[in-house]
Amino acid sequence: DVKVTQSSRYLVKRTGEKVFLECVQDMDHENMFWYRQDPGLGLRLIYFSYDVKMKEKGDIPEGYSVSREKKERFSLILESASTNQTSMYLCASSFSGPSYEQYFGPGTRLTVT
Amino acid sequence: EDKVVQSPLSLVVHEGDTVTLNCSYEVTNFRSLLWYKQEKKAPTFLFMLTSSGIEKKSGRLSSILDKKELFSILNITATQTGDSAIYLCAVGGTSYGKLTFGQGTILTVHP
Numbered sequence: 001d002v003k004v005t006q007s008s009r010y011l012v013k014r015t016g017e018k019v020f021l022e023c024v025q026d027m028d029h030e031n032m033f034w035y036r037q038d039p040g041l042g043l044r045l046i047y048f049s050y051d052v053k054m055k056e057k058g059d060i061p062e063g064y065s066v067s068r069e070k071k072e073r074f075s076l077i078l079e080s081a082s083t084n085q086t087s088m089y090l091c092a093s094s095f096s097g098p099s100y101e102q103y104f105g106p107g108t109r110l111t112v113t
Numbered sequence: 114e115d116k117v118v119q120s121p122l123s124l125v126v127h128e129g130d131t132v133t134l135n136c137s138y139e140v141t142n143f144r145s146l147l148w149y150k151q152e153k154k155a156p157t158f159l160f161m162l163t164s165s166g167i168e169k170k171s172g173r174l175s176s177i178l179d180k181k182e183l184f185s186i187l188n189i190t191a192t193q194t195g196d197s198a199i200y201l202c203a204v205g206g207t208s209y210g211k212l213t214f215g216q217g218t219i220l221t222v223h224p
Contacts, residue, residue: 004155031210033211035214040122040216041216042117042119042201042214042215042216042217043156043201043203043214043217044214045211045212045213048211050210058211090155090156094210095210096210097210099145099161099210100144100145100147100161100203100205100210100212101147101158101161102147102158102210102212103158104149104155104156104157105155106154106155107154107155
């Protein structure tokens, strides 16, 4: 079974703090993704990576950065957390190639106060 | 810009009812359309559709794609309370396996 794990299920941070969200997959997938999910807006892509050290901006990259130093690990960084970054964050991974099926982690519910 | 629109945004039914969820899209270089089910955790994969007119089935769930009219439907027959979830539609239209998601349909099935 494909397994995608995220470092925390729930996280509470203060405004201005630097926040790290970690994602690890065990299926040797080339592609990894970070989304945020908000009611009525669906999943919106923040960043994705198609190889180690490679990254591409998604639809809403402002206020975020990412790091992929190893194939299995993809980190999302909030340099200075703000209240409008309170959200559910979902990590996903997939193989490159014709199948677009993505496998998701359980999500991190981040609250910024 | 790629766009995926789902309707309705929410739906409340009783057990035994049949529901139809809709997904329309505008995507450059369409490659595939995927349906996911999300309960209180990670979205789980239901179907991937790449060709028009071919129905995919899994138990009480089925889905079909119309590439000419740019939409897909997800049917659930004889609904059960365990079908209560958010149903997500996503379309792949570029390289690197990137998906564009719709807003999701929240389905609530009452006993």
